[in-house]
Amino acid sequence: MRPIRVLIAKVGLDGHDRGAKVIASFLRDAGMEVIYTGLRQTPEMVVNAAIQEDVDVIGISILSGAHNTVFPKIMELLKQQQVTDILVTGGGIIPDTDMQQLQTLGVGKLFAPGTDTQHIIDYITQWVAQYRMV
Secondary structure (H helix, E strand, O other), X not given: OOOOEEEEEEEOOOOOXXXXXXXXXXXXXXXXXXXXXXXXXXXXXXXXXXXXXXXXEEEEEEOOOOHHHHHHHHHHHHHHOOOOOOEEEEEEOOOHHXXXXXXXXXXOOEEOOOOOHHHHHHHHHHHHHHHOOO
């Protein structure tokens, strides 16, 4: 069985990538294969990379406040490409009410700063086991 493949991305002009690099590192340490796209990605670039890399998960790190634009755009682009089996998750500075609203659009669980890393690993592992490895 191949390892879980996760694409970590920073979308837009948000130039703070320390959190994304930390997330990438602990997911890699947990045995996942991680592709980090770097800074200043567009939603189109993220979706294209996710499809090309055949990832199980897209993780968006966002601190800029653009989450209500970025996540819906990524979900729409995946829908246009008829991709329904990639978990879109992420974290950063996202108010709880916005997290709930994004989840109604199909975005997975979103994580606030300080979340226990094992919780994120468990969530991804369980989601992939349920939806991708069937």
